[in-house]
Amino acid sequence: MAERLIQSIERAADILELFLDFDQELSVKDISVKLGLSKSTVHGLIKTLEYRGYLQQNKDDLKYRLGLKLFELGNRVSHQFDLGKIARPVIKELVDELKETVHLVVFERGEVIYIEKLDGPRALRIYSQVGKRAPIHCTGVGKAILAFQEEEEMERLLSNSDLESYTEYTMTNKEELKKHLLLIREQGYSIDDEEIELGLKCVAAPIFDHHGQVIAAISCAAPKVRMDNLRLSEVSKQIQLAAASISQTMGYKTKPAHV
Known part of the structure; x- marks a missing residue:
């Protein structure tokens, strides 16, 4: 070394x-x-x-x-650790309720990094582990973050990604993926349906900071056989509530609906 x-x-x-x-x-x-x-x-x-x-x-x-650059970097690291501290009790509550594995990731350099992972009682042998990086185009957490980027930034990120195929279900067509991201933005959560690992289904929602910028995502992962439509509906609601709770603690103010 x-x-x-x-x-x-x-x-x-x-x-x-x-x-x-x-x-x-x-x-x-x-x-x-x-x-x-x-x-x-x-x-x-x-x-x-x-x-x-x-x-x-x-x-x-x-x-x-x-110099100030170190101050900026230090704040970024501190911010990530604060996020983990804030999210930890929410993650534990989710695992207790859903009995499945829950992840927390942050976004960095066009990839997501797992900073928290808590296994459910039926632990999965899956790709994720704390400190590991993962692509944004075929993970639930990655798509949740990607979908809420500004349009220009989304275009840049998609242009800089090779949209590598991991399974037969991975979306590798840029235009198809963009349409999919618009749907995620509308519904407020994303689904990874065996896109990075066969047999695995994941539901994720974005986390926002006090500037209203998406900075992270939280997800629940389970074998596809345990995630039918009814279960998916339940999990997606819980994940969105958890993400909203963390975002609110981070200082995010939801925008009022237009009448």
């Missing part, structure tokens, strides 16, 4: 991590001495980090401090 690490990125990370243990501001000389690197090497790394917003220079003494 170690031989595959990129030295320049390792050194850049070392520079950033110095600020965890030392003063709030460090000079090029300070960093050079502490890391045992030449000033020229440190200068090049620092200028790159400064350009990308990870470091800022104090123009008075020419020392460096952590």
Whole structure:
């Protein structure tokens, strides 16, 4: 593993991590001495980090401090962990009621990432696990997030996806998928009907933040044999209520209906 690490990125990370243990501001000389690197090497790394917003220079003494980009990233990570904390009791309640596996995912770089998973009493051996990434075009959670993107962003995401086929039921035609996403938007929930794994059915609903942007999704997964139309109707209502509850706690205000 170690031989595959990129030295320049390792050194850049070392520079950033110095600020965890030392003063709030460090000079090029300070960093050079502490890391045992030449000033020229440190200068090049620092200028790159400064350009990308990870470091800022104090123009008075020419020392460096952590930049706002790290604050933004930290807030994003904190936001995700807050989401998990908020959603956890809702997920547990869902599992207790539905007796099936429930997932929570966040959206990142055109994929979803599972950040919470709680198995029901009849646990499934399925693809999902905490930390794993999954495609957005053929998972219930992915489609729930994709359907509520702005139209321009939806187009961009679909254009950048190869719409890979996982089963014979995976939608790989862009226009067909777009029509399907419009239906999801209308009904407020999505269904993965054996689209990523044969025999598996999943119902998902989107979660919104205080800006009204879709940031995550929650789902219930079960074998198709346990998800007939009556059961599907019950699960979809529970999933939507759970998603709405989490969204409300995240500060989302539902838009008033037009009279």
